[in-house]
Amino acid sequence: MRDIIAAGLEELGLSQRVPPEAPELLEAYGRALLEKNQVMNLTAITQPDQVARLHMLDCAALLNYVHLEGKTLLDVGTGAGFPGLPLKILCPTLEVTLLDSLGKRVRWLREVSEQLGLSGVTAIHARSEEQALVKGFRDSFDFVTARAVADLRLLAELCLPFVKVGGVFLAMKSVDCGPEVEGAAHAIKLLGGRVRDQADYQIPGTEITHRVVAIEKVAPTLKGYPRRWAKIQKEPL
Numbered sequence: 001m002r003d004i005i006a007a008g009l010e011e012l013g014l015s016q017r018v019p020p021e022a023p024e025l026l027e028a029y030g031r032a033l034l035e036k037n038q039v040m041n042l043t044a045i046t047q048p049d050q051v052a053r054l055h056m057l058d059c060a061a062l063l064n065y066v067h068l069e070g071k072t073l074l075d076v077g078t079g080a081g082f083p084g085l086p087l088k089i090l091c092p093t094l095e096v097t098l099l100d101s102l103g104k105r106v107r108w109l110r111e112v113s114e115q116l117g118l119s120g121v122t123a124i125h126a127r128s129e130e131q132a133l134v135k136g137f138r139d140s141f142d143f144v145t146a147r148a149v150a151d152l153r154l155l156a157e158l159c160l161p162f163v164k165v166g167g168v169f170l171a172m173k174s175v176d177c178g179p180e181v182e183g184a185a186h187a188i189k190l191l192g193g194r195v196r197d198q199a200d201y202q203i204p205g206t207e208i209t210h211r212v213v214a215i216e217k218v219a220p221t222l223k224g225y226p227r228r229w230a231k232i233q234k235e236p237l
């Protein structure tokens with residue numbers, strides 16, 4: 001895993017920007033993930049080389065689109081920590097909050113963060129639409145990320161409320177997400193967002209191209225949002 005990660009970081013042009021121990025730490029994280037995955041459902045990817053590429057390098061690619069040094073980032077629906085934890089390993093000055101509604105995943109994230117010796121990582125067990133109403137979370141983060149959580153039309157309501165004005169929501173999507181982004185246009189506008197740019201990248205060592213959709217927060221979240229999950233699903237914006 002370590003060699004694949006190191007070569008992939010080089011291919012992404014990130015080798016000089018990340019700490020020298022990053023490939024080793026990402027490998028340790030990947031190994032801990034695969035070990036725990038034997039007894040808890042954390043990932044469908046079970047081959048170490050695939051973990052290196054489809055989890056670690058996919059998340060690392062985000063660093064080519066944003067400067068995270070010294071910033072705050074909330075990862076919504078983080079699951080086993082993606083993309084929040086790789087970004088923290090690659091950018092140690094980033095303050096990361098990992099949020100998920102599944103308690104056992106959150107407990108494991110606390111364990112693995114400690115095991116890896118990471119500081120400045122907070123793992124929260126909560127539903128995002130409820131946590132976004134809490135003071136200190138609403139309109140508060142420089143960056144919010146989400147990968148494989150929901151359709152952008154719904155995801156915008158789960159994520160944009162956390163972003164501070166001037167901050168950015170990074171949605172990790174597939175290359176065919178054009179119609180999804182169009183379908184989310186009204187929700188994004190209503191929630192104070194504006195699509196800043198979209199960029200495609202190829203995951204090193206694969207034929208897979210992913211897209212990062214960067215949505216800037218241009219106005220504070222309106223009162224009344226986010227709504228309850230049942231309402232978000234039943235009456236998408």
Ligand SMILES: C[S@@+](CC[C@H](N)C(=O)[O-])C[C@H]1O[C@@H](n2cnc3c(N)ncnc32)[C@H](O)[C@@H]1O
Pocket residue numbers: 076077078079080081082083099100101102105126127128129146147148149158
């Ligand atoms: C398919 S997993 C993706 C995990 C990770 N982001 C990744 O890319 O590997 C989706 C995760 O989102 C979480 N989730 C879904 N809806 C959520 C919500 N409203 N608030 C918090 N977590 C949520 C689930 O518990 C699950 O762990």
